[in-house]
Structure formats: C-alpha cells, structure tokens
Amino acid sequence: MVLGGVLPDTTLVNVLVVLVTTGFIWIGSGLLEDSAEQLSAYYGLPAVVQGSIVVAIGSSFPELASVVFTALGETFDMGVGAIVGSAIFNILVIPALAGIAADGELETNRAIVYKEAQFYMIAVSALVVTLALAVIYVPAANGPELAGTLTRPLAMIPLLLYGLYLFIQWQDVGDHDAPDAPSSISAGREWGRLAISLLIILVAVEQLVGSVESLSTTFGIPEFLAGVTIVAAATSLPDTLVSVRAARDGRGLTSLGNVLGSNTFDLLVAIPIGVLIVGTATFDFAVAVPMLGVLTLATVLLFSFLRTDLELTSVESYVLLIAYALFVSWVVAETVGLTNLIKGA
Template sequence: MPNEYHHIRDIPMITTFIIFIVGIALLLKGADLFVGGGSGLALRHSISPALIGSTIIAFGTSLPELVVSTNAAATGNTAIALGNVLGSNIANIALVLALCTLIRPGMVATSGTSRSALIRHAALMLVATGVFALLAVRGTLDALAGVVLLILFAVILTLLLRERREEDAVHIKSHGWADALYIGLGLVAVIVGAQLVVTGAVTFAEAFGIPAFVIGLSVVAVGTSLPELATSLVAAIRDEGAISVGNILGSNIFNLLLVLGISLLLAPVTIGSFADVIAVVLFSAAILPLLFARPAFVRGWSALLLVGYAAYIAWIFGAAPG
C-alpha cells in the first residue's frame, strides 16, 4: 500500500475517530461550496451544468485518485495504482451514483435538455472503459498503453469542451466573483477531508487485521471516491442532477484515461486478475438504465447496484490472501 499509510497504525484510536469525523465534515461542507461555485460558474459563462459536472468538478473530485495512484506508481506499488482507479470507477457508479439515484430517481429524467448531454458523456465514458479493457487483454499495461490512454483523454476532453449551453439552469444561482472562491475553498476542503477519512478508515481496517491488499483495493479506492460521493450527493439533494451525474461520468473518464495514463508512464503494471477488469466494464455498462429508464425502475435498479457492489466487496474480502 502507499507509503503514506505505513505509519498510521500508530495513531491512537480516539485520535483516529476524531480525524475521521473532521474529514467527513470537511467533505460535506467542501462539496456544498464546490457544487455552489461550479453551478454558479456554469450560469455566468453560459455553460451546460452537465459540462461543468463532467469537466471542472470531475477533475477536482478526481484529484485524490490522481495523487494516490501516481504516488503509488512512483514508489513501485503499481497494483495499488491500478486497484485504486478500477475500485474508484466501480464505486463511483455502484455506490455514489446508485445512492444519488436512489434518493432522487427522477433527476436524470427531469434534467431537461442536459439529459442528451449526459447520454453523450456516458457514451464517451463507455468508450474509455472499452479501450482500457482492450489494452488490459495484453496482460500488461505499459508506457505505450499510457500514451494511448492519454491521447484518448485529449480527444474526449476536446469533444466535451466544444459543447455549448443547452438549457437555462433554473435551479442555479450565480454568486459573482465568489463562484471561483467557492470552487477553490470547496476543492481544498474536499481533498483534505478525503485524505483524513482515508487515513481514519485505513487505521480502523488495520486495527481489525484486514490485509493490505484489501485495504488498497477497497478502502483506499472508496476513500478517494468520497469527493465524488459528497459532491454528487449534495448536487442531487439540491436538485442539480446534471451536475451530479456529470461529475460521475467525468470522474470515471479522468480516472481511466488521465490518472491511469500518467501512472503507466511512471511504471508498468501487470494485470493479476482479469476479473476486476470485467467488473469495471459491467458496472460501467450498468449506468445505462439510470439514464433511460423511468424513475420507478431507476430506484429499483439503484438498489440492485448497491447490493451488487456489496457483493463485489464481499468477494474481494473473501478472495484476498491471509
């Protein structure tokens, strides 16, 4: 596991609990500021909320994955780098988005013309996932694969940035120059909060004797997805579904193409088991009913995704060595 987690087992449990709670508080407040600033920025510059969610906010909430995975790759922990990306993408859909659509099953259906933008962004996310899976078939992801992923990222980012505003965001308010301040403060709070929560969670996991492999693939991956969880959940509660879903789609694109692409330039990684690659493909494809189905079906599908995610985590724990 990444070097920064080696020392935390010495932290007293009460201190760990305080760190965990402070991290949660920072995540929630940071997400609130981040969504407010991002949506206001979208309104001021006539940008679709879906585009803001898939680019600016998605990049911000993907920074923890970028920091953790590149650090892991640079220090030789390549399995952590890959596991963090795959685990985060799975958690983004089967945990984060599933929770959001469980709470507001109609948020995509009622997002107006942003729905078509979300569908296009979902298609781009699936293309990114498909290309990654094809590269993974080789058994080893090397610098060449990293270059391919980064080129695809540049192409997809160009396509996203060509989009124009498609609707009036009736639920969005601009805060003037303070929008940029809200985004900056929110981003800092979310990233610091995520780090504190991951630190606390890993300490709890080690205290109960959970193997490092499982911590890296599940706890660290979920921990670095907490910004997406906080941001998308707050956006969903505030009835800004386009930002909520766009954040998830954009984050998954950033994770697979930018984060993993840079990590592979630092060090190659061997695909130990293709099962996790299949899992990320299946969970990514599972987003489609959330975009096209009626709200009544969406709520049931969301619950099924959460069950599926719990089963996947249970399988990881069961399959982990000693």
C-alpha cells in the same frame, strides 16, 4: 508515517486518521461543489458539461491525488485499485443514492445515455488495451507472470482519448444558448475557493493513503484490494456529495453527468498522470483485469437502467446497491481466502 511522524504509527491512530481525513475530504468537496456551480453559471455551461467536466474533474481530485501519492510511494497497485474501486462505487452506489434522494424518478436524457455513458464504455476499453500493451511490450523484469510496466508513451494513449472527450464537450458548449451570467458572481473569488477546496482534499488524501498503507500491512490486505475498498470509498465522497445534492435539487442531468464524467476522468487522466510524474509504474494485469471486468458489468447494468424510459427508478436504485454489496462481499471473500478468482492478489 502519520502526520510526518508526529503521531505514533499504531492501528488505532491510523483508523482515526482515516476517519478524520475522510471528514476533511467531505468538507473540501462541499466547497468544491459550491465554487464549481458558481463558475459554471458564470461561464454559461450546459448542465451535462457542468457535471461531466467542471464538477467531475474537481470531485475526481482525490482519486488523482491517491494515484500520484501511491505511485511516488511505489504502491501503484493500491492507486490503480483506488481508481477501479472508486469507479465501481461511482457507477453502482452514487446513482442509487441520487435516485433515492430525488423527488420522484431520476430523469436522464439521450445525451447522457448515448454520449456520456457510451464514451465511458470506450474509456474502460481503452484502459484495458493500454494495460495489455504494457504487458506485451514492456513486461516487468521481476514480478508476477502477467506484470507489466506502464511508460510515459503508453500513458499518452488514454490522455489523447480524453482530449477527444474535451473536444466533444467543447462543441456542445458552442451549441448551447446560455443565459447571461449573474452579476453577483465574482469569478476570481470562486476560483480562489476552488483552489482552497482542492488543497484541503490534497492534504487529506495524502494522509489517508499513508494510513491505509499501514493498515493494509498490519492486517495483510493486498495493496490492490485495500485500494478497491477503503481508499476508493473515501475518495468517492466528493462525487457522492455532489451527485446526491444535485439530484435532491432536481438536477438529474448534472448528477449523472458528474458520475460518468468523473469516471472517464479517473480512467483516462488520473492513472496516466501518475505514470507521467514517476516515469514508469509496474502493475499486475492478473489483478487489474478481473476488477475491470466487474466495472464493465456494473456499467452495462447502469446503462440498461438509464435507457429504460430515460429515468432511474427507486427499484432500480436499490438493485444497484445490492449489486455493490455483492461486489464488496466478493472482495472480502478474496481477502480472507474463501475465493481465489483474482490470481495475482
């Protein structure tokens, strides 16, 4: 239902709503970035922690909202698709655009490569294990052969792992010798701006998800694949904006920390939060795992590039973009029936 029934539920209107809400997500992300940077400076957070926690959680709010709304609307496959698709977009496209936008090579360090990237790989594995446990111990009564049901106890597994991630980051903050907070920053005002930005993003994502659901029904696009492409790209706008601006300003650590921290939050928090809210959520393991396999390959590719000389070159950035183009081409081929590698789609 578009805008609560105010507008007609037609293809043209839904396309326009997708475009307009994407613009509002972009506006909200700009406010979010500014307030998050000011709060990080006020509290004296290291660049890596700023990118992987403060900015990452804020810019991941669209993905969290999409999971909650799809779970409430009983289209959880679209929500999971949005998370996985957004993660693939974040891993391949955002570092590539940041590397191209940077003045010279996009520099990284060992903390990004050996802490953030490797912990993110653990996050991917933890999600796969959680989904597998759901299929083994809580199979869906009615549905595909490999359909499982995520329950609240199972959702706690990735959430507990994210708690470990926060503990590690907290230790880094304790070891960081931060400069004095600028006197011009008002913490109360910045927290208010942050809340307004999240509200804008929340409303925009709610309308975006509803329009994408209508479009996927109209054109016969499976919910998971619609989430992987349309919803994923739109909800990744805040991450894109934050990382590209940070790279352009010479803050490569914040840029890459945002990408990896955002993906870690999406996998370990966004999906479990949706399950905790609605109680249970059914998914098709045969659809989810191939996409998670692609995400694993994309992560290995980015990890390899970041480790070589601890920088991301322009050539490597374009390779990442080509890899994402190949992924989108495969998704389109699956949708129109040219390939049939995703058995549950």
